[in-house]
Amino acid sequence: MARLILFNKPFGVLSQFTDRGTETKRATLSDFIDVPGVYPAGRLDRDSEGLLLLTDDGKLQARIADPKHKTPKTYLAHVEGVPDDQSLERLRSGVTLKDGMTRPAEVEQIDAPDLWPRDPPIRVRKTVPDSWIRLTIREGRNRQVRRMTAAVGFPTLRLVRWQVGDWTLDGLDSGVWRDANRGS
Known part of the structure; x- marks a missing residue:
């Protein structure tokens, strides 16, 4: 079964696991999520907050992120x-x-x-x-x-x-993630 993580991304956090952009270290997903093999399905700008979905399923990732699917x-x-x-x-x-x-x-x-x-x-x-x-x-x-x-x-x-899509931030505090498949 595909793993799907719902993450409430705080302001200032990059939507990637590493930061190669500057000399000063910026916060990334790895500061919050220690789950191997999952990747963001889409992006959320550094100065935006809220729901970011991560999955280990490439097809699900494409279905969520690709504009042709009109999610x-x-x-x-x-x-x-x-x-x-x-x-x-x-x-x-x-x-x-x-x-x-x-x-x-x-x-x-x-x-x-x-x-x-x-x-x-x-x-x-x-x-x-x-x-x-x-x-x-x-x-x-x-x-x-x-x-x-x-x-x-x-x-x-x-x-x-x-x-x-059908996934929301309901009950998810800033900087916190949960498995969508497990409910907690």
Whole structure:
């Protein structure tokens, strides 16, 4: 049976097991997960948090990560400003980015979710309101959600991937992982 791990990736952690990028050591998956033979199914940027799936099954990894399978990925985005209906509709219709038009997204404004504190905390400006949206996409371009919210005038302050397909972060604290197959 394929092994599938659900990991709540903290802010600042690379979505890989080694860091070859800089002289200063950055946190990687190996700082949290000591399981041989599993690899991330997709990526989550260093400055994003939330659900990262890891598996030892190459076919499952491809099915989760490859955009041709259109696996839905749901994000909670803390944005600068309060998007109006027109801005949300633009996200629902697809947004033109430098690398082309995005697929339509499902999006709604939500109340601030009850999440773990981010370390370091986000920068909030007292003179600019902020709000939260839930956004579901079915592709995975580089920094796509951040680029989409910025394109409609609402830069992302904090980004948490909450769900991939049927798997969610429910009950999983930041920096903690569990086997999806075993329930704990």
